[in-house]
Amino acid sequence: MGRKRPAKPIVRTDQVLDIQDYLKYRNERDYILFVVGITTGYRAGDLVTLKARDIREALKKSEFTIFEGKKKNSKNIREKNRKPRTVEIIPKVAKLLKEYIRDKKDYEYIFQSRKGVNKHIGVQAVSNILKEAGEYFGLYDISAHSMRKTYAYKIYIESDKDIVAVQKLLGHRTTQETELYIGLDKEKYHQYSKSLSDFVR
Template identity: 60%
Template sequence: MGKKRPANPIKDIERVFDIQDYLKYKNERDYTLFALGIGTGYRAGDLIELRVRDVKKALRIGYFLILENKKKNTQNIRKENIKPREAKIPKKLEKILKDYTKDKKDYEFMFKSRKGTGSIQVKQVSRILSEAGEKFGLYNITAHSMRKTYAYTIYRESGFDIVAVKEMLGHATIEITKRYLGLDRELYDKYSNTLNQLFN
């Protein structure tokens, strides 16, 4: 069985808009989840656990403060050294979240499964986003692509400030962030392409 390919970020802003539009007309839940994922950079596994009350609290204070599952499951780190990651809510995302939570009860899951018995699962989020991506010629788009899109956008808009991306993602080292963004791979591919000059 082949190695699973890593999720790709959506690098082209027009494709991000396309996927938002596609999801908006198809399903408000999926659209809101996608917007929240690309706007905060939280993992899908953390977003699907949110209740309406969690989002309303974040809207009141202007940012999310989530102890990410990856940190919760980290071994050999003292509990007092594990801190929640803060993510400011951009103005346009704030409106999307207010509209979505308006008629919902505080105890409800933000992103309910179709059966309504619990929250949507990450596997289902990946399926939805993969389908949306393929509609616009994008492949290896999964639930994790939301976080990668957030990271890549910050990297580009910050003038390629890898330290800013590291801090905003809560990564331990810059090396992790470089691998996460696929920067080494891009660089190696670029160098490999220069070998074309060896052939006539």
């Protein structure tokens, strides 16, 4: 069995908008989840557990604060390693969220599973939804993790390729980790390889 290919960021704005439109017409939950994911850079595992009260609290402050971190085997290790990360809620997203949670009770998960209000959608289900949307537009290796990578890539481009800024926003230990994360190692390699064509007439 081959190694699982890493998720890719969606690097073009028109493709991000295409996927948004595709999800919007199919399922409001999936559309909102995607928009929140690509504008906050939170891990899908942290997003799917949000409840209506979390959103109402965030909207009051105009920012999200989530204790995020990769899941470990032990619950104690997981809790110890989780770090708070705060991001601004941009006005367009605030408006969408306000409308989306209007009729939801505080204890309800906002990204509910089809199994009922007391269950949230799983990360694998999010991956399946985004994979299908990506493939519809000819994009492959798109998964739940692509939302965070898309956020990171956009910040990288808009910050005039300030990899340190992206590193800090993602909470990575090194810039090398960040470059690898958003696929810049391959992008650089491709650019360097292209320059070799100068050697050939």
